[in-house]
Amino acid sequence: MLNSSNFCCEDMRRNLEYRCIKHGDNIWDCPDNLICYSDSFDEFGIIIHDGGTSYIRILFCPFCGKKLPTSKRDLFFKILENLKLEWDDEKLPPEFKTDEWWKKRGL
Numbered sequence: 001m002l003n004s005s006n007f008c009c010e011d012m013r014r015n016l017e018y019r020c021i022k023h024g025d026n027i028w029d030c031p032d033n034l035i036c037y038s039d040s041f042d043e044f045g046i047i048i049h050d051g052g053t054s055y056i057r058i059l060f061c062p063f064c065g066k067k068l069p070t071s072k073r074d075l076f077f078k079i080l081e082n083l084k085l086e087w088d089d090e091k092l093p094p095e096f097k098t099d100e101w102w103k104k105r106g107l
């Protein structure tokens with residue numbers, strides 16, 4: 001999860017934390033949720049509201065223009081490759097579903 005030090009600005013924080021009454025944590029269905037954050041990849045994106053859970057990765061904050069963290073997506077797949085695991089493998093350790101895998105490796 002993000003803590004307050006992860007936010008580059010107040011607009012980003014407000015957008016990421018916004019939850020409406022109707023959709024709650026289902027940010028993918030809520031047209032008012034614009035930005036998403038993936039803690040397993042440590043990357044930010046603009047939500048594509050097409051009924052799925054896809055997003056366009058962004059490298060800079062659309063509000064304040066600061067550079068966002070470098071995505072750990074490539075590292076993620078490299079480590080999985082070394083472990084001979086697929087991302088949807090049921091043997092995938094739960095640490096890879098959160099930020100645990102890169103935090104505990106000090107990445």
Ligand SMILES: [Zn+2]
Nearest residue numbers: 008009061064
């Ligand atoms: Zn910002």
Ligand SMILES: [Zn+2]
Nearest residue numbers: 020022023030
């Ligand atoms: Zn909503």
